[in-house]
Amino acid sequence: MFRALPSEVHDLGALFEEAGQELAMVGGPVRDAVLGRSSADLDFTTSALPDQTEEILRRWTHGRAIWDMGREFGTLGATRDGVKVEITTYRTESYDPASRKPEVAFGDTLDGDLSRRDFTVNAMAVRLPSLEFVDPFDGLRDLAASLLRTPVAPEQSFDDDPLRMMRAVRFVSQLGFTIEPGTAEAIRSLAPRIEIVSAERVRDELVKLLVGAHPRRGLELLVELGLAEHVLPELPALRLERDEHHHHKDVYEHTLTVLDQAIDLESPAGSGGPCEAPDPVLRLAAIMHDVGKPATRRFEPGGQVTFRFHETVGARMTTKRMKTLAFDKETTKAVSRLVELHLRFHGYADSGWTDSAVRRYVTDAGPLLQHLHRLTRADVTTRNRRKANALARAYDDLEKRIDELAEREEIERIRPDLDGNQIMRILDLAPGREVGQAYSYLLEQRMEDGPLGEEEAERRLREWWASRTPSAEA
Structure with missing residues (x-):
């Protein structure tokens, strides 16, 4: 299944190997390939540091632009002939208890990098250019069982990145998976920790849950596991x-x-x-x-x-x-x-x-x-x-x-039969509050009686204007 990867990907793997660096496709693209799905964007991890990755990517793109907005986290990206790649240096990361942002440290092994992934089904990799399949945490077995389980102890995983709790519920909605009981219990006990994650990241996971194939089950779990109390409390309140x-x-x-x-x-x-x-x-x-x-x-x-x-x-x-x-x-x-x-x-x-x-x-x-x-x-x-x-x-x-x-x-x-310019001409008014009042009156007439025609609208407008008194204006 992996031999069908675009030739550009095989070329990329050869360039990293030539430079003495490791490169592996990881995460969702590997999971989707096993499921027989295609991924528009491809994620990779590498032993190369960001500066080294940049040098190799420039060779791969023949000098074309790359993007490095994620350089702080070790991530660079590029596109060649319609193939979009993002490459991240092996890393470990964790959250300070009071921080909304991960603290990043670069790692030195593929297995170590995979151990920090959210779930075992996303902790599989394919080395390039050899196409060796790497699965140190039995992600393939869990994928076959449609089971969500963390590569390391769930308490550690969710403590390191609380957003993973939202991702678990989102994957239930998107892929129809179930959450392994120990993993579900860890979410229930750590649910309050989701509050340290930025609102934007929580929102994005919630939207992905809602547009998934099984949003009802995702929302039920959001409530059952206590996450909704912190991200959408109006739902359990019902x-x-x-x-x-x-x-x-x-x-x-x-x-x-x-x-x-x-x-x-x-x-x-x-x-x-x-x-x-x-x-x-x-x-x-x-x-x-x-x-x-x-x-x-x-x-x-x-x-x-x-x-x-x-x-x-x-x-x-x-x-x-x-x-x-x-x-x-x-x-x-x-x-x-x-x-x-x-x-x-x-x-x-x-x-x-x-x-x-x-x-x-x-x-x-x-x-x-x-x-x-x-x-x-x-x-x-x-x-x-x-x-x-x-x-x-x-x-x-x-x-x-x-x-x-x-x-x-x-x-x-629906609009009034007369516009603002006509109102000002008929009533000899300059732009101002009274023109707006006249416009609102004509809109109300239009709503009540349907199209009036300009002649009838003008008649009603003049009649309304004449009937106004100082007390009415006040």
Whole structure:
């Protein structure tokens, strides 16, 4: 299987051998090759120090540019004819108890380097150019068993790099692996140590978990092993005690089911359709949509349980958590908005909507409309088939009305019938607050009554302007 490596890789191995240095492909590319998968990026480890690696890489690339942003950690990279490689000097590393960054020391043997890898399935190597397979920790056996186990004692491994605990859960999601019991117990006991890892690194592992093939199992383990308490505490908080009359669902299980159903509603990967799989915004919204429920739960007379305004509270909580995890502003805003809007449809299901209400629904969702469609449908987890079918029919009807209005009115791009320049000309105004107020008034009219035409819009604008009083302005 390794003979099929690109010729550029064999050339690279020959150059290192010629220089009297060892080179081995390691980690994910070796694991993936054994599984019959290809890797776009190839990782290597070497006995050469960074300056020596740089000299060899320049020969390999025929003088073309290399990158050395990771030189501090012994890592350099280069590309030749589409083959991308990253090469790291043999090393050992550990975390100071109060530090977020690893302390790096270069090692001198391949086995020693492999011993510091996260899991045995990633502690296999292929020496180049000989193609000798190296597996000192039985990673091949664990790979066949789909088992995650650390090369050294798990307590040492996770103490050295706490992010490995998140990686374990992520590999469960991505590859369908299980975690060896002793390794799982070490995660449970060391879970608080994840807090020394930077928010950005934790976020990246969480996103990889969410877009994996088995995200529900990954999240369940995140909770079961105690990691969620430190990286996503809103999720375990959903495990509310059932009230004695069972008047509300198990919110935690409901959330995981919503995630499963939202994933089922994604467009196929590579299709170019809306919410193409895997869609991290949709999946994050599914997880966070009910996080406001614990804070808003009230026991009403008669044993009824309510969660009034949990969507508003949940949107604020979502924004706060995503900022803590260093998500970008656009993603944070999108997920929080979906959480805020996820209950809006239920008013339609209860009493039907005017065209004005439909316009507002579409305008409030904006570019997230397709995500909102899917989140709303996924949020139906009732076992009452009659109720579920009624909700599905109601949402089918809403989507049909949206399509009809969109065809007539270009509903996704709703604007007042007059723009700011026209408003200033008609009312003889300079740019300022009053123009904005007039614009908002016309937008409200447009929402309520649909397209008015410029003549009717001007008539209403002049009438509104004339009716304004000093007290109204104040």
